[in-house]
Amino acid sequence: MNQEQKSYISLINHTRKETIRIKKTGWEEINLPGHTHERCQIIYTLSGTLHVQIGATNYFVPEKHIAWIPSYMGHELSSNNRRTSLVIFYLSLDACEDGTPLNEFSIYHADSFIAENLKFIASKGREINREDAPDLYAFALGFFRLLPTICQNMEFLLKTLAIPNDARLHPILAYLQEHLQENPKMPQLAEHFGFSVRNLSRLFNESGIRFSYYVNNLRIMRAIELFADGGKTMQQIAYEVGFSTPNNFNRVFRQITGMSPHNFVKND
Incomplete structure (x- = not known):
């Protein structure tokens, strides 16, 4: 992992709990070695596809899909596409009382409604603070909490490649x-x-x-x-x-x- 990647992970870990941090990647190669951080990570594959390695299992995220990576879950990211563009949201999510699986890795399909809301939230800059924009923060947090219930869970390619012992x-x-x-x-x-x-x-x-x-x-x-x-x-x-x-x-x-x-x- 290079110094720029280490610095950004440190920035995520030191971000205030009531802040949603937003990162957009350009058309670039994706290769991020194994790491973990203190925030839930929601990745939208705007263009290209993504591989998420968790333990001995490699998960495949197609284009226009969402990878939901819970906080403190070790993972590495890579892509076999020539160029990949991602929108990534880092946020703190407390457990839901209704049993919504916020602490499980998942892959979801982003239909046009989901995609437009993700793009709207991402258009608000590098971070959304509850103190500075309470209404926008409440909307974004509520939307992310609802994602597991309003998105189609993609079971078919969820677990693609297991590394044998x-x-x-x-x-x-x-x-x-x-x-x-x-x-x-x-x-x-x-x-x-x-x-x-x-x-x-x-x-x-x-x-x-x-x-x-x-x-x-x-x-x-x-x-x-x-x-x-x-x-x-x-x-x-x-x-x-x-x-x-x-x-x-x-x-x-x-x-x-x-x-x-x-x-x-x-x-x-």
Whole structure:
């Protein structure tokens, strides 16, 4: 972590409780090593996609979605898109009596109503203080408290990649990510890494990874990243992530996300 990142995290931790701090990133690469802070963090992916690493699990946040990161939760942020633009809100939230899950990591879809309210709040500068703007502060705080109840929780890609305890799988999973277009199969992987098919299958099973499901998740996640980058047709993206036909791509995309690629992009 560089000095600028450390200084900003320190600034967040020393921000008064009754202040909402707002940070906007430009079109830039995102790579923030593991850290924690004392404020709840709400990230809106204005453009591009985001990976949030929490412990041994990597969560995927598509474009026009929200990552809800509770206070004191260790995490790291990264993106595979060429450029990513984020709007980030840091605030203190006390527990709700109605059981709203404010202390759980969540990913939400931001429809047009949610997006316009986020943009409105973000347009008010780098911070909103209760003392200086009580009405605006009350509105923003109330809106953020309501987010978990008015947003659509995105369960399908919530938990995408788990880091297995067995280190022998680490290079294999990295290889899968880098060679999706080649449509890697278990026999080819086993031969490439010096395993028998039986032993490699057992290695995946013992780590709780279903091979075909894992590969398809990688493909769909990469396709969504390519949607955000733009400049390619659905057919080009289908082939680039390893599907033999656009129909197969559409079928698997619908199985994982619950909607067609076209509707997913339109929904964003």
